[in-house]
Amino acid sequence: MNRSQRERIRVKLEAEVESLAGRLLTYLKSDPILPPRDALLRALKAFYAPWAMETQLDEVELSRLARAAIETLQLRIFQIQQRYLLEDSPRPPHASRQPATPRLFKLHWLLLNDSPAAAHH
Secondary structure, three states, X not given: OOOOOOOOOOOOOOOOOOOHHHHHHHHHHHOOOOOHHHXXXXXXXXXXXXXXXXXXXXHHHHHHHHHHHHHHHHHHHXXXXXXXXXXXXXXXXXXXXXXXXXXXXXXXXXXXXXXXXXXXX
């Protein structure tokens, strides 16, 4: 599809500043490193990518995407536990495993990038 035929999706988020949604959006807007769009898409991909891609990927690719989503969510859970629930924190989800491998990085790349098929190149 060339640029003039490409469809776009636009999302506008509004919330009362003092609401939880407003505080989340304010927090994301104030991050000096990660733009709000990237932060929102990263969270959405970790939470919904397997369902969104269910009809687009074969079983193997979908399984890889699901594993990457789970690993990303487990890491975020661990980070939250370490920061806010230190006394209740278990070991990290990957603590008993081997160090990160290129496969693991590829899975996370699948989750964080727009085109899962691009990871095969």
